[in-house]
Amino acid sequence: MTSLPSPRPTTPSTLHFTKGHGTHNDFVLVADTRGDLDLSPEQVRRLADRRGGIGGDGVIRLAPTAAIARAGEAVADAVLAEEPGAIWFMDYRNADGSVAEMCGNGVRVFTAFAEALGLATLDGGGELALGTRAGVRRVRKEDGPDGTPWYAVDMGPWHLPGGPEAEAAGADAAVAVRGWTAPRPALSVDVGNPHTVVALASTAELEALDLTRAPQVAPLPAHGTNVELVVPLGEETDGETGLTTGRVRMRVHERGVGETQSCGTGAVAAALAVRTWASAGGRTPVDTWFVDVPGGLLRVRALEGGRAELAGPAELVFTGETRL
Incomplete structure (x- = not known):
């Protein structure tokens, strides 16, 4: 993994950053280990600008959970009450400067960032518990299908807002x-954040979609929604292990960003929607799904207790300094 300099205090004019991505869902990462950095929406937009800034689908600030609590965000108090060991918080902002609950790809990249800074050790079976505005997220490390390291995130509980009727x-x-x-x-x-999933009949239809404008959703949730367009690709059973897995292909339009190469929480939502549709049709639910996104491959597992797990790669690309 890329070796990064030790975190150091930032000034109002100069910001040390790292660029990272998870299946090409890319982020500007900032280590604020003292918790004294306050990025304005305008500064976030400039950092995420692909022509006038560094470029990214969002900006992630690594800060002490206690500092987030002191800033008045009650969710940080709840995080520490649930898991006192969650000393680091993922302060995630969309590219348009708006605050978001969390980001599944971002959690994995955040974890790789924390490892590079020496703030976490996951090799050898370790785990990182971190805070997000959607609650505590726990991350472990494993070998991916191609032998490269993957990060598996317990994404917490999920639900259908429309209930049994939906x-x-x-x-x-x-x-x-x-x-x-x-x-x-x-x-x-x-x-932990809102998604709306639409099934399509073919990959050709999926590839032909025009997502240069945001899809229109009715009824629209109060804080907007991410929209996933998905094609179920069926299920297969491994002859040796007997494990049945499903596969889904997906494109996504993220609120506050536009179309992205990947969306971790969107992959979870897509897999769980397809699983729900299959179950409603009388089929035995499959718990493990592989989701193909334009930026790569992700794995989703439905866990006991109404929870879900997301697994995939994370990569740190480069570091630098920029003037705010």
């Missing part, structure tokens, strides 16, 4: 995409 109907919303003649049914899935 589960039975397979939908509780409608989504319109530029070029469609009519809206299509969609299922709302909450994974």
